[in-house]
Amino acid sequence: MKPLGRQNTHVWLAQRMAQVTKTDLVLAMKKAQLNQDDWAAMVEDCRHCDWTEGCKKFLALQIDAPAQVPPDACRNQERFMALRVALEEMDT
Template structure:
Protein backbone atom coordinates (compact mmCIF):
# COMPACT_ATOMS: atom_id res chain seq x y z
CA UNK A 1 0.00 0.00 0.00
CA UNK A 2 1.43 3.36 -0.97
CA UNK A 3 1.47 6.19 1.60
CA UNK A 4 -1.06 8.99 1.36
CA UNK A 5 0.01 12.27 -0.18
CA UNK A 6 0.66 15.34 1.94
CA UNK A 7 -2.60 16.67 3.38
CA UNK A 8 -1.81 20.35 2.77
CA UNK A 9 -0.71 19.75 -0.82
CA UNK A 10 -3.89 17.86 -1.61
CA UNK A 11 -6.10 20.35 0.23
CA UNK A 12 -4.78 23.06 -2.09
CA UNK A 13 -4.96 20.83 -5.18
CA UNK A 14 -8.64 20.20 -4.42
CA UNK A 15 -9.20 23.94 -3.85
CA UNK A 16 -7.47 24.77 -7.13
CA UNK A 17 -9.43 22.08 -8.99
CA UNK A 18 -12.68 23.58 -7.69
CA UNK A 19 -11.60 27.05 -8.79
CA UNK A 20 -10.40 25.83 -12.21
CA UNK A 21 -13.75 24.16 -12.87
CA UNK A 22 -15.78 27.02 -11.36
CA UNK A 23 -17.13 24.76 -8.64
CA UNK A 24 -18.14 27.11 -5.82
CA UNK A 25 -17.33 25.20 -2.63
CA UNK A 26 -18.56 27.96 -0.32
CA UNK A 27 -21.93 28.15 -2.08
CA UNK A 28 -22.15 24.35 -2.08
CA UNK A 29 -21.52 24.33 1.67
CA UNK A 30 -24.02 27.13 2.28
CA UNK A 31 -26.65 25.26 0.24
CA UNK A 32 -25.99 22.04 2.21
CA UNK A 33 -24.62 20.25 -0.86
CA UNK A 34 -21.20 19.84 0.77
CA UNK A 35 -20.74 19.13 4.46
CA UNK A 36 -17.46 19.56 6.31
CA UNK A 37 -17.15 15.76 6.42
CA UNK A 38 -17.74 15.48 2.68
CA UNK A 39 -15.06 18.12 2.06
CA UNK A 40 -12.66 16.22 4.34
CA UNK A 41 -13.49 13.01 2.46
CA UNK A 42 -12.86 14.73 -0.87
CA UNK A 43 -9.41 15.88 0.28
CA UNK A 44 -8.68 12.43 1.75
CA UNK A 45 -9.61 10.83 -1.57
CA UNK A 46 -7.34 13.30 -3.36
CA UNK A 47 -4.49 12.16 -1.10
CA UNK A 48 -4.84 8.61 -2.48
CA UNK A 49 -4.37 9.76 -6.07
CA UNK A 50 -1.28 8.75 -8.04
CA UNK A 51 -1.82 11.59 -10.52
CA UNK A 52 -0.85 14.57 -8.30
CA UNK A 53 1.99 15.69 -10.58
CA UNK A 54 -0.29 15.47 -13.61
CA UNK A 55 -2.94 17.37 -11.69
CA UNK A 56 -0.50 20.18 -10.97
CA UNK A 57 0.38 20.41 -14.67
CA UNK A 58 -3.30 20.31 -15.69
CA UNK A 59 -4.11 23.09 -13.25
CA UNK A 60 -1.45 25.29 -14.86
CA UNK A 61 -3.30 25.32 -18.20
CA UNK A 62 -5.72 28.19 -18.95
CA UNK A 63 -8.83 27.93 -16.76
CA UNK A 64 -11.30 28.94 -19.45
CA UNK A 65 -10.91 25.50 -21.03
CA UNK A 66 -11.93 23.50 -17.93
CA UNK A 67 -15.60 22.56 -17.68
CA UNK A 68 -14.85 19.57 -15.49
CA UNK A 69 -11.84 17.89 -13.93
CA UNK A 70 -10.01 15.43 -16.17
CA UNK A 71 -10.97 11.76 -16.14
CA UNK A 72 -7.79 11.05 -14.19
CA UNK A 73 -9.04 13.06 -11.18
CA UNK A 74 -10.25 10.72 -8.43
CA UNK A 75 -12.83 13.35 -7.44
CA UNK A 76 -14.06 14.15 -10.94
CA UNK A 77 -17.59 12.88 -10.32
CA UNK A 78 -17.83 14.75 -7.00
CA UNK A 79 -16.81 18.05 -8.58
CA UNK A 80 -19.19 17.54 -11.52
CA UNK A 81 -22.07 16.70 -9.17
CA UNK A 82 -21.39 19.74 -6.97
CA UNK A 83 -21.14 22.08 -9.93
CA UNK A 84 -24.35 20.67 -11.44
CA UNK A 85 -26.20 21.03 -8.14
CA UNK A 86 -25.11 24.64 -7.81
CA UNK A 87 -26.02 25.44 -11.42
CA UNK A 88 -29.49 23.94 -10.84
CA UNK A 89 -29.98 26.33 -7.90
CA UNK A 90 -29.10 29.30 -10.11
CA UNK A 91 -31.86 28.49 -12.60
Protein backbone atom coordinates in the same frame (compact mmCIF):
# COMPACT_ATOMS: atom_id res chain seq x y z
CA MET B 1 0.41 0.43 -0.33
CA LYS B 2 1.60 3.83 -1.52
CA PRO B 3 2.07 6.52 1.12
CA LEU B 4 -0.57 9.24 1.25
CA GLY B 5 0.25 12.64 -0.14
CA ARG B 6 0.67 15.61 2.18
CA GLN B 7 -2.71 16.81 3.38
CA ASN B 8 -2.00 20.51 2.85
CA THR B 9 -0.83 19.89 -0.72
CA HIS B 10 -4.03 18.05 -1.55
CA VAL B 11 -6.27 20.62 0.10
CA TRP B 12 -4.79 23.18 -2.29
CA LEU B 13 -4.98 20.85 -5.29
CA ALA B 14 -8.66 20.12 -4.61
CA GLN B 15 -9.42 23.82 -4.11
CA ARG B 16 -7.62 24.71 -7.32
CA MET B 17 -9.44 21.96 -9.25
CA ALA B 18 -12.73 23.35 -7.95
CA GLN B 19 -11.70 26.81 -9.08
CA VAL B 20 -10.70 25.83 -12.61
CA THR B 21 -13.87 23.78 -13.04
CA LYS B 22 -16.02 26.64 -11.72
CA THR B 23 -17.21 24.59 -8.75
CA ASP B 24 -17.98 27.08 -5.98
CA LEU B 25 -17.14 25.19 -2.78
CA VAL B 26 -18.11 28.08 -0.49
CA LEU B 27 -21.52 28.41 -2.11
CA ALA B 28 -21.93 24.63 -2.02
CA MET B 29 -21.37 24.73 1.75
CA LYS B 30 -23.74 27.69 2.19
CA LYS B 31 -26.41 25.87 0.20
CA ALA B 32 -25.89 22.64 2.18
CA GLN B 33 -24.66 20.74 -0.87
CA LEU B 34 -21.26 20.13 0.75
CA ASN B 35 -20.38 19.69 4.42
CA GLN B 36 -17.11 19.34 6.29
CA ASP B 37 -17.23 15.54 6.13
CA ASP B 38 -17.78 15.65 2.36
CA TRP B 39 -14.88 18.07 1.93
CA ALA B 40 -12.63 15.93 4.13
CA ALA B 41 -13.53 12.87 2.03
CA MET B 42 -12.66 14.75 -1.17
CA VAL B 43 -9.27 15.77 0.21
CA GLU B 44 -8.63 12.23 1.46
CA ASP B 45 -9.45 10.80 -1.98
CA CYS B 46 -7.10 13.35 -3.50
CA ARG B 47 -4.36 12.23 -1.10
CA HIS B 48 -4.74 8.65 -2.40
CA CYS B 49 -4.41 9.72 -6.02
CA ASP B 50 -1.53 8.46 -8.19
CA TRP B 51 -1.96 11.39 -10.61
CA THR B 52 -0.67 14.19 -8.33
CA GLU B 53 2.11 15.36 -10.66
CA GLY B 54 -0.21 15.21 -13.65
CA CYS B 55 -2.79 17.18 -11.68
CA LYS B 56 -0.27 19.87 -10.85
CA LYS B 57 0.68 20.15 -14.53
CA PHE B 58 -2.96 20.23 -15.63
CA LEU B 59 -3.81 22.95 -13.12
CA ALA B 60 -0.79 25.01 -14.13
CA LEU B 61 -2.05 25.07 -17.73
CA GLN B 62 -5.49 26.38 -16.70
CA ILE B 63 -4.45 29.93 -15.80
CA ASP B 64 -5.91 31.71 -18.83
CA ALA B 65 -8.70 29.36 -19.88
CA PRO B 66 -10.12 27.33 -17.01
CA ALA B 67 -11.40 23.89 -17.81
CA GLN B 68 -15.10 23.21 -17.37
CA VAL B 69 -14.72 19.54 -16.52
CA PRO B 70 -12.11 17.88 -14.34
CA PRO B 71 -9.95 15.41 -16.25
CA ASP B 72 -10.87 11.72 -16.10
CA ALA B 73 -7.81 11.07 -13.95
CA CYS B 74 -9.25 13.24 -11.13
CA ARG B 75 -10.58 11.04 -8.33
CA ASN B 76 -13.12 13.75 -7.47
CA GLN B 77 -14.35 14.37 -11.00
CA GLU B 78 -17.86 13.08 -10.31
CA ARG B 79 -18.13 15.01 -7.04
CA PHE B 80 -17.10 18.29 -8.64
CA MET B 81 -19.56 17.81 -11.48
CA ALA B 82 -22.40 16.80 -9.14
CA LEU B 83 -21.82 19.90 -7.02
CA ARG B 84 -21.81 22.16 -10.06
CA VAL B 85 -25.03 20.63 -11.37
CA ALA B 86 -26.73 20.88 -7.98
CA LEU B 87 -25.76 24.54 -7.61
CA GLU B 88 -26.86 25.36 -11.17
CA GLU B 89 -30.22 23.69 -10.55
CA MET B 90 -30.69 25.78 -7.40
CA ASP B 91 -30.20 28.95 -9.46
CA THR B 92 -32.94 28.11 -11.91
